[in-house]
Amino acid sequence: VVEVIPAAPDWRIDVVALARMHDTRVRLIAAAAIPSNGGLVNPVAEIGALARAHGIPFLLDACQMVGQRPVDVAALGCDMLAATGRKFLRGPRGTGFLYVRRAWLDRLEPLMLDHFGAPLDGDGYRLRDDARRFETYEYDHAARLGLGAAVEYALDLGLDRIAARVGALATALRQGIAALPGATVHDLGPDPAGLVTVTLAGHDSAALRAALAQAGIAAGLSLRAAAPLDADARGLPPLVRLSPHVFNSADEIGRALEILARLAQGKIQS
Structure with missing residues (x-):
């Protein structure tokens, strides 16, 4: 049975409600x-403390957090x-x-399992005694080296610096869009966080994204399938998602806002 943790008034996971849901049947807490589908940041350290207090395993989806903000599994x-x-x-990718x-x-x-995660010996197979038991023999060596390079690049820049820069750019973008x-x-x-989602009245989001791409601005789409419970609860249509990163400049944020403004004024057709 999968039970959905309620949202607090600010739409983050309600840790108080989660604590009330605890009983002896709970086998796993999973959270993003x-x-x-947006910039919401859940109180995952509070969830982790609650899970640890009750001895419940806590699985964290950190796909959008890693590389954007500091990540300390102990904390x-x-x-x-x-x-x-x-x-x-x-x-x-991959x-x-x-x-x-x-x-x-x-x-x-x-x-x-294969013979990497569980090497064969004369008596059968034996699981590796570390997390490599979850890996397989076949993988893309070049891509894995690229992942290592990306990790080193982020660590050299510093995750605190990256988080501050992404936060400042995303705030400027949100404030500009709101105007x-x-x-x-x-x-x-x-x-x-640095995922800025927007809709523009009278503009289909897919067409709006295409118009931004035509102007040289990369954007994504946040569809219902990415977060159906949130989309249904808030009645969200497809959203255009802009994700500034540390390498972006204030001028590029201004350019994105300029294109959105021209679209809003009908000077560019989406």
Whole structure:
């Protein structure tokens, strides 16, 4: 049985409600640090502390957090953390990683095994005694090297510096969008991340994204499938998502706002 944790008034996961849901049947708490459909940042360290207090394993989806903000598995209290390399970490597509706290290693069963995760010997197979038991023999060596390079690049820049820079650019973008006629920013929470979602009255989001691309501005779409519970609860249409990163400039943020303003004024057709 999967039970949905309620949202607090600010739309973050309600940790108080989660505590009330605890009983002896609970086998896992799973949460996303930053959902992919906007800038909301969940109180994952509080969730981790609650899970640890009750001895419940905590699985954290950190795909949008890794590379954007500091990530400390001890501080977050997670027992498992999964992340992809291609988002804010800016590694190659098709890469990612899984962290498993050693205390849980022997309590989890790998989805599949081959002779890398479980080498064969004369008596059969033996699971590796570390997290490599979750890996397979076949993988893209070049992509994995690229992931390592992306990690080193982020660490050399410093995650605190990256978080501050991304936050400043995202704030400027949100404030500029909020001032445009017919534009709505859909991000929630007291400390939103660098995923800025917007709709523009009278403009289909897919067409709006295409118009931004035509002007040289990369944008994504946040569809219902990415977060159906939130989309249904808030009645969200498809959203255009702009994700500034550390390498972006204030001039580029201004350029994005200029294009959105011209679209809002009908000077550019989407």
